[in-house]
Amino acid sequence: QTTFNWRMTSFYGPQAAFYSTGPGSARDLIDRIQRMSNNRIRIQFFGAGELIPAAEGFDAVSAGIVEMNYANAYFWTGKTFAAQYFTAVPFGLNFQGLNGWMYDGGGLDLWREVYDRFNLVPFLCGNTGVQMTGWFRRPINSVEDLRGLKMRIPGLAGRVYQALGVDVRLLPPGELFPALERGVIDAAEFVGPYLDRQLGLHRVAKHYYTTGWHETATASELTINKAAWARLPNDLKAIVENAVAACNVISEAWCQKNNADAMEDLIRNHGVEAKELPDAVVARLREENTKVLDAAVARDPVTRRVHESYMAYKARFDAWSRYSEVPYHNKIREA
Amino acid sequence: MPIQEIYAIAMLLAFFALLLVGVPVALTLAISGFVFGWLGFGPMLFNLLPARIYGVVTNYTLLAIPLFVFMGVMLEKSRLAEDLMAVVGRLAGNLRGGLALGVVFVGVLMGATTGIVGATVVTLALLALPAMMSRGYDRGLACGVICASGTLGQIIPPSLILILMADIMNLSVGTLFAAAVFPGLLLAGMFAAYVIILGMVRPDMAPPVPAEERALIDTRQLLLRLLRVVLPPVGLIVAVLGSIIGGVAAPTEAAAMGALGAVLVTALGRRFNATLLWESAAAAARITAMMMFVLICAQVFALAFRGLRGEQLVEDLFAFLPGGVNSDILFMLLLIFVLGFFLEWIEISYIAVPLFLPIFASSGVDPVWLAALIAVMLQTSFLTPPFGWALFFLRGAAPPEITTGEIYRGVLPFVALQLLAVGAVFAFPALATWLPRAIGW
Amino acid sequence: MSRAADTLEALVEGLGRLSAVALIGLVLVMAGNVLLRYGFSAGSVWAQELEWHLMSPIALLGAAWALKHGEHVRVDVFYARMSELWQRRVEFLSCLAGLLVSLAVIWLSWRYVMQSWMQGEGSANPGGIDARYILKGFIPLGFALLALQFTALLLRLAPQLRR
Numbered sequence: 014q015t016t017f018n019w020r021m022t023s024f025y026g027p028q029a030a031f032y033s034t035g036p037g038s039a040r041d042l043i044d045r046i047q048r049m050s051n052n053r054i055r056i057q058f059f060g061a062g063e064l065i066p067a068a069e070g071f072d073a074v075s076a077g078i079v080e081m082n083y084a085n086a087y088f089w090t091g092k093t094f095a096a097q098y099f100t101a102v103p104f105g106l107n108f109q110g111l112n113g114w115m116y117d118g119g120g121l122d123l124w125r126e127v128y129d130r131f132n133l134v135p136f137l138c139g140n141t142g143v144q145m146t147g148w149f150r151r152p153i154n155s156v157e158d159l160r161g162l163k164m165r166i167p168g169l170a171g172r173v174y175q176a177l178g179v180d181v182r183l184l185p186p187g188e189l190f191p192a193l194e195r196g197v198i199d200a201a202e203f204v205g206p207y208l209d210r211q212l213g214l215h216r217v218a219k220h221y222y223t224t225g226w227h228e229t230a231t232a233s234e235l236t237i238n239k240a241a242w243a244r245l246p247n248d249l250k251a252i253v254e255n256a257v258a259a260c261n262v263i264s265e266a267w268c269q270k271n272n273a274d275a276m277e278d279l280i281r282n283h284g285v286e287a288k289e290l291p292d293a294v295v296a297r298l299r300e301e302n303t304k305v306l307d308a309a310v311a312r313d314p315v316t317r318r319v320h321e322s323y324m325a326y327k328a329r330f331d332a333w334s335r336y337s338e339v340p341y342h343n344k345i346r347e348a
Numbered sequence: 349m350p351i352q353e354i355y356a357i358a359m360l361l362a363f364f365a366l367l368l369v370g371v372p373v374a375l376t377l378a379i380s381g382f383v384f385g386w387l388g389f390g391p392m393l394f395n396l397l398p399a400r401i402y403g404v405v406t407n408y409t410l411l412a413i414p415l416f417v418f419m420g421v422m423l424e425k426s427r428l429a430e431d432l433m434a435v436v437g438r439l440a441g442n443l444r445g446g447l448a449l450g451v452v453f454v455g456v457l458m459g460a461t462t463g464i465v466g467a468t469v470v471t472l473a474l475l476a477l478p479a480m481m482s483r484g485y486d487r488g489l490a491c492g493v494i495c496a497s498g499t500l501g502q503i504i505p506p507s508l509i510l511i512l513m514a515d516i517m518n519l520s521v522g523t524l525f526a527a528a529v530f531p532g533l534l535l536a537g538m539f540a541a542y543v544i545i546l547g548m549v550r551p552d553m554a555p556p557v558p559a560e561e562r563a564l565i566d567t568r569q570l571l572l573r574l575l576r577v578v579l580p581p582v583g584l585i586v587a588v589l590g591s592i593i594g595g596v597a598a599p600t601e602a603a604a605m606g607a608l609g610a611v612l613v614t615a616l617g618r619r620f621n622a623t624l625l626w627e628s629a630a631a632a633a634r635i636t637a638m639m640m641f642v643l644i645c646a647q648v649f650a651l652a653f654r655g656l657r658g659e660q661l662v663e664d665l666f667a668f669l670p671g672g673v674n675s676d677i678l679f680m681l682l683l684i685f686v687l688g689f690f691l692e693w694i695e696i697s698y699i700a701v702p703l704f705l706p707i708f709a710s711s712g713v714d715p716v717w718l719a720a721l722i723a724v725m726l727q728t729s730f731l732t733p734p735f736g737w738a739l740f741f742l743r744g745a746a747p748p749e750i751t752t753g754e755i756y757r758g759v760l761p762f763v764a765l766q767l768l769a770v771g772a773v774f775a776f777p778a779l780a781t782w783l784p785r786a787i788g789w
Numbered sequence: 790m791s792r793a794a795d796t797l798e799a800l801v802e803g804l805g806r807l808s809a810v811a812l813i814g815l816v817l818v819m820a821g822n823v824l825l826r827y828g829f830s831a832g833s834v835w836a837q838e839l840e841w842h843l844m845s846p847i848a849l850l851g852a853a854w855a856l857k858h859g860e861h862v863r864v865d866v867f868y869a870r871m872s873e874l875w876q877r878r879v880e881f882l883s884c885l886a887g888l889l890v891s892l893a894v895i896w897l898s899w900r901y902v903m904q905s906w907m908q909g910e911g912s913a914n915p916g917g918i919d920a921r922y923i924l925k926g927f928i929p930l931g932f933a934l935l936a937l938q939f940t941a942l943l944l945r946l947a948p949q950l951r952r
């Protein structure tokens with residue numbers, strides 16, 4: 014039997030919690046694949062910077078120099094804007110909804126189609142669940158409070174904030190803490206309670222705005238070089254497919270548990286004030302987000318196809334939610 | 349022993365040999381890396397080289413290098429630096445080692461503004477090396493104190509080492525910044541104490557500024573000059589530091605404020621003109637490019653080291669260990685020290701630290717303390733010959749009559765002081781762990 | 790031969806000067822971004838990305854220029870004690886190796902740049918600077934300049950290798 018010695022690079026550091034270590038992480042995924050295949054696939058893991066810089070994995074796998082890369086698709090919007098939809102779209106689907114679109118609503122097939130010209134086969138391999146809006150040094154009571162606010166927020170969400178007058182700063186993660194601490198920026202967005210606490214953001218900004226409008230459930234991606242994937246026999250392919258599906262669920266569960274604990278700790282022991290953005294702010298963000306997405310759709314036919322598939326699924330999922338999850342959250346959950 | 353590990357060892361030996369023969373530093377890295385990497389695993393892995401080079405030349409935090417170097421060159425070319433040191437020498441009076449103390453002090457201040465060693469070393473060298481040489485300082489001491497003080501920025505926050513440690517060890521950047529404050533100040537204190545003691549024991553090595561030179565400037569003139577020449581550069585450093593502390597600029601942006609400030613200060617001193625601007629920019633660009641070229645070529649070496657499974661070599665060494673947490677820590681520190689002779693700190697961090705982390709995590713070692721220990725030890729890698737960043741930067745900025753041998757000889761006492769500081773943090777963990785707890789970071 | 794070397798070096802000098810221009814640009818753009826932050830945020834993502842776009846030409850166009858001006862450092866513990874003849878021989882072999890290294894990097898980076906060009910790669914930040922292949926193109930360009938400068942040095946050293 015042929016054995017495969019592969020390399021996996023990652024967008025995240027070698028010890029990053031959730032992404033590189035812990036249940037459902039890249040290392041856990043490797044461990045599952047190796048055990049299920051009885052080591053017929055062996056994978057050497059490299060965190061960001063160990064073999065190549067964080068953002069270089071896409072090209073390295075595309076060129077077939079490395080077989081696998083772990084990241085989030087929305088880091089590749091510079092290569093194709095459609096990639097945004099395979100991670101998280103502002104005001105988009107939650108974990109359940111995204112899984113539904115991916116597995117049964119044609120999302121995964123579209124993803125494969127979009128990545129095909131890059132010689133990549135993408136897999137859905139993890140999820141943080143809903144992220145948080147972020148850490149603010151001052152409370153946000155109105156849309157006016159956003160004007161001139163200096164915020165570290167990369168990507169699409171930054172563009173939406175910018176339309177509301179936010180001054181978007183692109184700082185590297187390493188300068189995020191000192192900048193927020195000294196007031197160079199007034200606000201910063203990272204992930205969720207557990208990972209944010211690790212970064213120490215609660216020590217320098219006390220207003221924690223919750224449920225992230227910008228990342229309602231953030232999917233992790235595994236990409237495999239197309240030729241490398243084609244070489245795998247069917248049983249090993251099945252093993253990889255099952256391992257990523259397992260990690261997708263397990264990582265999200267891990268996040269829920271740890272975020273719940275961390276949030277309680279932040280509020281109880283660190284004086285953090287958890288709050289929601291005012292309705293008027295959310296409404297304006299939604300409005301601007303629609304404009305930004307419409308513009309992107311108008312520019313690129315591939316993005317249009319993905320957008321339409323996503324939104325069509327979302328409409329049906331939302332309708333069903335009104336009979337299922339919405340009453341559950343509003344009436345049944347809290348007796 | 350697998351053939352790849354033999355190639356890895358041969359690569360290290362070839363690197364040393366080429367370096368000693370006098371092949372330019374950058375090329376020694378590229379040649380030994382390419383030759384033995386190609387023998388060991390062929391061209392495949394080298395296809396990742398462009399991605400690594402791109403990562404280096406677009407690295408946001410490295411932007412501080414050209415900016416601070418420009419600031420330093422501008423101060424030197426406008427002769428502000430020379431005047432500054434003359435006044436510092438006058439202020440120090442008949443204190444032996446006064447200029448060297450000034451270097452340590454400026455090193456601390458600059459260290460608090462940047463985490464980039466190269467920029468600080470170059471600035472200090474341009475500021476103070478000619479002044480110390482002309483006043484009869486031992487060249488080795490002059491070089492040593494500049495290199496050592498220039499590296500203080502890597503331990504005094506903000507610091508690139510601490511940011512990378514936080515990333516690799518999955519800790520809060522803020523906690524590590526706080527943890528490094530006392531070890532950093534301890535080091536600075538040790539450097540200062542060494543200079544003072546040396547001044548007492550060996551006055552010939554660190555003479556006071558001659559009385560006749562001091563007599564040239566009377567007290568009234570001194571006050572006047574103080575305003576004219578000391579205020580601008582000190583104001584510059586305060587402006588950089590102030591824009592960080594005052595929340596005007598992030599650490600790297602503050603470097604740009606320093607560069608712009610240097611232009612303003614020279615203009616206010618009526619020394620600014622287009623030629624000065626162009627010459628400063630040209631010199632700074634070439635020094636930066638030289639540094640970056642070493643860093644780029646180091647990517648070839650690091651990639652080859654990975655491809656030849658150098659980390660496996662390190663891991664195999666580790667298997668020989670008797671065991672016990674403390675001996676593991678000491679071994680790791682020793683390893684970092686030894687790797688410092690031929691690798692640069694980023695690569696050391698990526699090779700040595702992840703290897704040990706699982707072991708320490710399971711045995712309950714305080715990760716903050718561990719990170720501080722690693723950071724102080726990593727700092728020695730800047731100073732240890734033959735591959736020490738600080739040494740290369742000084743070599744690049746020093747006048748040709750200074751020999752590399754003098755630089756090597758001069759840093760050795762400071763390397764010893766560094767090791768002493770590592771020992772202190774090891775023996776008294778509170779040096780690192782107290783402040784983060786006290787301020788709740 | 791030395792005429793050929795002069796021509797090559799003139800090219801290195803000309804393009805190398807752009808690295809100093811980029812450095813002045815970096816000071817202005819970055820300090821400008823800090824100072825203009827208050828009350829002026831339009832186009833700021835573009836301007837912020839420009840900051841680290843300027844590092845690439847400083848480093849890569851400047852490398853050959855620094856070589857021309859003899860600024861690349863070496864360990865001279867033994868080198869300083871060699872006769873001038875032997876110093877020239879070491880230098881000649883270094884330049885030969887440097888030329889090979891430069892050609893290797895050009896060869897390796899070509900596909901990397903083409904990949905970006907074929908993808909039409911832009912910025913991951915909406916409103917950022919697109920055309921990443923230009924930024925990546927500085928890698929082969931910088932090493933091409935290095936190859937020229939190493940060649941110029943080889944041409945100058947070649948006649949002086951025998952006593």
Ligand code: NA
Pocket residue numbers: 458459460461462463464500501502503504505506507
């Ligand atoms: Na520092």
Ligand code: NA
Pocket residue numbers: 688689690728729730731732733734735736737
């Ligand atoms: Na060293």
